[in-house]
Amino acid sequence: MTHVTDSKVIVALDYNTVAAAERFVADVSPDLCKLKVGKELFTRSGPQFVTTLVNRGFDVFLDLKFHDIPNTVAAAVKVAADLGVWMTDVHASGGRRMMEDARLASDQSGTNMLLIAVTVLTSFSAEDLSELGIGCTPEQQVHRLAAMAKASGMDGVVCSAMETRGLRNLLGNDFTLVTPGIRPVSAVADDQRRVVTPAQAIANGSSYLVIGRPITQSPNPVKALLAINREILQD
Secondary structure (H helix, E strand, C coil), X not given: CCCCCCCCEEEECCCCCHHHHHHHHHCCCCCCCEEEECHHHHHHHCHHHHHHHHHCCCCEEEEEEECCCHXXXXXXXXXXXXXXXXXXXXXXXXXXXXXXXXXXXXXHCCCCCEEEEECCCCCCCHHHHHHCCCCCCHHHHHHHHHHHHHHCCCCEEECCCCCHHHHHHHHCCCCEEEECCECCCCCCCCXXXXXXXXXXXXXXXCCEEEECHHHHCCCCHHHHHHHHHHHHHHC
């Protein structure tokens, strides 16, 4: 097995049943990866499954992308902290007041939970932004939202690895950059428009890599995870 002390890989548990997710989790250990629970699995399993993963020693990224009025988001962030998750996220497009209230709620929870902000979804292209009335490139919008997120007290942002190099220059080395849209060279891009390989992402400055289908839909998910860990370590 590849030896990892603090894995940079966050496996997105993109399973439509708890049983399927459990089968994967049973074959890995907290030193090999962190785990992401998103909307589908959380809607199906609720907080109980999250608590189970936390109790097994896994760092859990609760990826629900909170976006609502400031008071509602702050309350949700407090609940996430109470679950003991390692990290959760809000939408930067919710605005400065929303993020500041979320930061305060996280701080008052007395935990070390990371609080990050989603900038531009990796499925978005310039055309998608234009349809929303945003007349700039995805990278420009990412930079704008990331700067606001840092000023609002966020620990980091979710962004494409294509944007990490610029964000490192803009926001410094202590800002956490979590990058989805990571695909091994052999994998198809699926619906992610802005993708890079694991080695490229780390070289560009990504702190953590969110990887779902190339692992979870592989004929041998654990083997796929180990191969990605090896690629990162060799880089």
